[in-house]
Amino acid sequence: MTKKYRKNQFVKVKVTxxxxxxxFVRTPDNQEGLIHISEVMNDYVHDVNxxxxxxxxVKAKIISIGPSGKLNLTLKENEYFKNEEKKKDRRSIIEQIKESEEYGFETLRQKMPQWIQEAKMRMYDK
Structure with missing residues (x-):
């Protein structure tokens, strides 16, 4: 028999x-659910992993229950993830730059020779 769940209830779920x-998560009594990427933290999450x-x-809060009984959950009120957000806010500027290098600067470095070549070609076409 499936346990009755209600909105705003906290429940322990296992990531499947x-x-x-x-x-995707599952409760101990096999009720399925989803923690959408936007419900992991208040800040932008690039990768759920x-x-x-x-x-x-993890302990998650039920934000809604779908017609089929699937749970929509959030971690935004989980104390551990709240603390992770606070730690992220206290990072130094060097840590923030190092994080952005992985996604931004490497791409610029790779694209720059191509952009320079395209710009030279446009200059000579005029």
Missing amino acids: GIQPYGA QYLTKGQT
Whole structure:
């Protein structure tokens, strides 16, 4: 028999899978749910894998229950993830730059020779 769940209830769930848009979870009584990427933290989350792993158990809050009984959950009120947000806010500027290098500066470095070549070609076409 499936336990009755209600909105705003906290429940422990186990991560059963991770996709780019969120994490699939299951309650101890096998009720399925999803923690959407936008519900992991208040801040922008680039990759769910930075915060959750398959097999991990977390305490989540139910934000809604779908017609089929699937749970939509949030971690934004989980104390651990709140503390992670606070730590992120206290990072030094060097840590922030190092984080952005992985996604931004490497791409610029790779693209720059191509852009220079395209600009030279446009100059000679005029």
